[in-house]
Amino acid sequence: MEVIKQVVEDPTLSPVEKVLFAILYCNRQGKECNLSVQDLVDYVGLELEKVRKSLEHLEQGGLIKIKKDCRITDASSFLNCAVLVEGLKHKGPEVPRP
8 A cells, every 4th residue: 555655645746646546546457457538537527638648647757657559549548557556666757747
């Protein structure tokens, strides 16, 4: 549960990013989580662009890894991500938050 604590306490993450990470973490099977982007949009109640930017921010921070063949272009896209667990190597992003 150390990874959850790190995410919750991270001041660089927005509330939306923390919720998205929690959704991915709770829906993982092993290190992978296969949800449609529409599922994530529905869970958080935000527009696709905000969800896409939040996912990119999580990836830049080292919390998730979006596979190279995944394109978040529309709500029917599928997100295949590796959610890092106890060996989390989180780093602060070098770009402004969405």
